[in-house]
């Protein structure tokens with residue numbers, strides 16, 4: 319990792335990353351860099367490889383080819399056990415389907431992430447729920463929460479361990495506009511706090527609040543746009 | 556989960572129940588077989604012998620192995636002018652060496668009380684609490700009966716054995732002595748001894764050789780089959796236990812597999828959140844082992860009830876709770892559950908977080 323010609327090391331760098339299923343190239347030689355504190359949106363038609371890329375960045379899947387450097391570590395070469403540790407320590411995940419444990423309360427769902435990371439801390443978990451405006455719903459089960467509320471619990475769960483990157487795969491895909499607004503607002507606040515965000519979305523409105531948008535097509539990086547509408551501050555590190 | 560708990564509980568019930576019976580069967584079966592007749596018989600070397608001879612013989616047998624001694628003296632008495640066989644015996648000894656005798660009412664406890672066989676009771680329409688006059692007529696002069704002695708007894712119970720005994724009446728040796736006016740001599744003495752076949756032979760030889768008045772014989776057929784049937788029964792119990800444990804294991808494994816499949820998404824999520832294989836294993840194993848423990852505890856208790864019911868209904872005697880069996884059953888349940896959970900839990904660690912979280 320020390321042999322980089324780039325002087326400033328990116329938080330995340332993909333070099334010619336491919337993911338091949340049989341003869342399907344779900345990802346085809348994708349290269350990109352994400353700086354610390356950046357807010358990146360990823361768009362592209364269905365089946366273009368967005369989730370595949372997020373799973374690889376999120377240490378849940380390994381690329382068939384290429385290097386994935388996270389904090390300078392090539393996660394493509396790590397063992398499954400180390401990947402679990404990296405994921406636990408550095409990554410916060412938000413999914414389209416929320417994925418909350420149905421028999422645990424909102425608070426317990428957040429505390430579960432603490433449990434696997436270090437030790438559960440109810441006070442801290444409560445503060446995370448306050449940040450997403452759900453303090454009064456802490457003792458509710460997911461089934462007693464609306465979709466928007468469930469996704470906000472997921473955001474609280476993703477940020478509880480202060481991850482270096484939050485990966486959100488279509489986080490507003492199952493939400494109405496009002497809730498989408500709330501979640502986007504939460505992202506904006508996370509970004510202001512310096513969290514690196516990578517958000518996969520179909521929704522141009524969700525994409526254009528990010529600093530830049532990467533567009534995938536057929537597993538390739540098709541093009542990239544810098545968002546003129548970006549209102550947050552641009553943090554350079 | 557409930558199904559698994561139930562399976563473990565049933566398994567543990569059968570396990571602890573059968574093990575209890577397994578250990579109690581020899582005891583129970585011993586008593587049971589003895590109940591089909593005494594396993595040793597004293598007869599006189601000259602026709603008759605007496606209690607002193609019996610006591611001399613019994614001294615050769617270890618007190619703890621001696622279950623019951625029933626001396627018998629048979630005399631013909633007359634009841635309502637009909638000749639009836641009267642057996643004088645020691646009621647306590649008779650009851651112990653013939654535990655299968657069914658008595659409606661009570662065994663005689665005091666002098667003046669009598670137990671009558673079912674046929675005798677039918678003939679004379681006797682019921683518990685009735686009184687009965689017996690006369691002893693040792694000699695007859697032509698048709699004329701010389702009444703020698705006469706006694707009144709209270710019928711305390713009616714004896715039902717399905718055998719000759721139903722034609723007899725039973726009274727104490729003292730009463731018979733009083734009725735006949737002749738000192739007690741014995742015709743036969745039945746003994747019930749709880750010892751191995753070899754030991755019984757040794758006892759019989761020792762008694763026959765050392766006690767002059769009596770000959771000790773074994774009722775061989777019963778004692779031998781006792782041992783043979785016992786070991787077969789124990790093997791059967793062992794086999795059933797193993798089969799039940801195997802079935803429990805299969806049931807738990809199936810349930811756990813279903814649970815893991817059902818919770819694949821959750822497992823994937825937990826892994827995505829950073830759960831290590833070890834923590835997935837410990838969670839599911841913990842759940843399984845807890846289940847094993849709880850099932851084991853309840854199973855032990857139910858197993859005791861089960862064993863008790865079997866013991867009472869089959870062997871007619873109760874057993875005491877074996878506290879030592881509780882931890883053993885719990886540990887075995889936990890081990891069985893643990894083994895059963897191994898594969899399902901392994902498959903839980905193989906859940907791929909990426910696949911689980913992708914679509915659906």
Ligand SMILES: Nc1ncnc2c1ncn2[C@@H]1O[C@H](COP(=O)(O)OP(=O)(O)O)[C@@H](O)[C@H]1O
Pocket residue numbers: 339342344362363364365366367368369370371
């Ligand atoms: N495990 C897999 N096995 C085979 N093909 C897969 C697998 N996962 C994804 N794919 C394929 O890879 C392509 C990209 O999928 P995905 O990354 O989920 O797309 P997106 O999230 O952009 O809709 C799709 O054609 C999909 O069918």
Ligand SMILES: [Mg+2]
Pocket residue numbers: 368369370
């Ligand atoms: Mg997708």
